[in-house]
Amino acid sequence: TQIEEVTHNLDRRLSIHDFRMVEGPTHTNLIFDVVLPHGYQMSEEQIISYIKEKVSEYNKNYYCVIHIDRAYVK
Numbered sequence: 001t002q003i004e005e006v007t008h009n010l011d012r013r014l015s016i017h018d019f020r021m022v023e024g025p026t027h028t029n030l031i032f033d034v035v036l037p038h039g040y041q042m043s044e045e046q047i048i049s050y051i052k053e054k055v056s057e058y059n060k061n062y063y064c065v066i067h068i069d070r071a072y073v074k
Helices: 002-010 044-058
Strands: 015-023 028-036 060-069
Touching: 002 015, 002 028, 015 060, 028 044, 044 060
Parallel strands: 028 060
Antiparallel strands: 015 028
């Protein structure tokens, strides 16, 4: 829910899927895909950076592993 909130605060058109958490001894990996709508202008690097920054505000031990998907249908 927190990851969805972060992405929706950036842009309501963004969605996530295939979310999973992998806990380790020093940190927890949050692994998920972010789907960008057709023609989305913000760069992948900007989106990933924004999400990682906001998630770290929730918990410094969370590390995001994000894959970007693009929706090719309008």
